[in-house]
Amino acid sequence: MSQTVYQQHAYRSNQVPPQKPRPEKTLAQRLLSAGQRMLPWSRPTQTVSTRTAQVSPSQWQKMKTIAPNQECFWNEQTLEGLTGNIWARVYLIFSGLGKFVILYFTPIFIVTLLLTSLVTTGRFGLSDWIEALWAYFLYAIFPASIIWGQFEMYNRSYWKPKLLRKLLDAQKKFELNRRTGMVTLYKRGGKVRYSYPFVEFDCILATTPSQQGLVNYSLLLAHRYSGSMHGVPLGVLVTPHETVAEYYRLWNMIQCYMDVTQPLPDILLLEEARPKDPTTAAYDQQTGRNPRYWRDMSDDAYAEAITQIEAKQSKMSETGPEIDIFAKAS
Structure with a gap:
């Protein structure tokens, strides 16, 4: 075997195997x-x-x-x-921002919406809730989840397209x-x-x-x-x-x-x-x-x-x- x-x-x-003697060093090599x-x-x-x-x-x-x-x-x-790889560091920063948005900023956003609806005493209705949540999902959750999700899949070796490997791998x-x-x-x-x-x-x-x-x-x-x-x-x-x-x-x-x-x-x-x-x-x-x-x-x-x-x-x-x-x- x-x-x-x-x-x-x-x-x-x-x-x-017996090796050849070391060659003589040049002056530059000696210095x-x-x-x-x-x-x-x-x-x-x-x-x-x-x-x-x-x-x-x-x-x-x-x-x-x-x-x-x-x-x-x-x-x-x-x-x-x-x-x-410097591009991997950049990707890591954006992934961290995506993770922060989803896990930490989203609860803050929802609590803020709830407090706004209480303070405005009815002027912030269900349609306003839906509109705000939809905008938040479209412009925050959706891109953040794509960036963070791609990074997690790549980091766990579940999804490694050739282009990303060339760009991000050490x-x-x-x-x-x-x-x-x-x-x-x-x-x-x-x-x-x-x-x-x-x-x-x-x-x-x-x-x-x-x-x-x-x-x-x-x-x-x-x-x-x-x-x-x-x-x-x-x-x-x-x-x-x-x-x-x-x-x-x-x-x-x-x-x-x-x-x-x-x-x-x-x-x-x-x-x-x-x-x-x-x-x-x-x-x-x-x-x-x-x-x-x-x-x-x-x-x-x-x-x-x-x-x-x-x-x-x-x-x-x-x-x-x-x-x-x-x-x-x-």
Whole structure:
């Protein structure tokens, strides 16, 4: 089964094809790389970054209730980095206004009509009521319900016409594919900038000073051989201003995710995907892991479990034993 799911070029940390040496950097590349640190390749462990897309069990269940057919950006096959869409924000604002009109302004309008009829003592009759309600329905309720209803149907994945998807869906910035072992970076408009095997990338931890004089970190994958100045921004997966150790844990978790000899990282976001990945399913069956370990927790229990993981990992190495991907074949 796993041989049919994982393609030939899928990444396997115990069978890394010897890589060509890194090419010499140009002067411009050396100047641009000042303040950068190259993180080592390693045999990944189950150490995870607890700062990755922090979602509680109740938030997860709410998302699955609202949009049961919506795919998570991270699953058994791909990890997608997404960027927001300004048109989606505009649509969200108008949807919120529509919801406000229907749920909150409408009761106020009806009460106002009732008070008006009482104050005017008979001068505001039934025909006036009907005329006012009809005008309100035509110019307020009807357009508001269309806007809000469309948004709710779209958000719950019940109705997604191609034109709206193109206009509103988040734009894909990059994709890491566990089954093929490929890393793809996209341009604007969804066009592929490049696509190379995972093992051909170096993981770079870059530092830049902020306006306040503090140090900001960013984690990215840089293709080793193409000379492209465009990197894959892995740092978007964690909350900003993390410690150096947290970025090492994130790199370890990314290597674990891409390594088809290892089970998926044991985090809430990937729990639903675990039975769909052959290596992970076999591992969970062998260890007797509860398939709903994270999802059935209360938020308080989840927060406590994360605290315990952080305390345990603080005494451990952030990554596994280093491997030499440039080793010569024997």
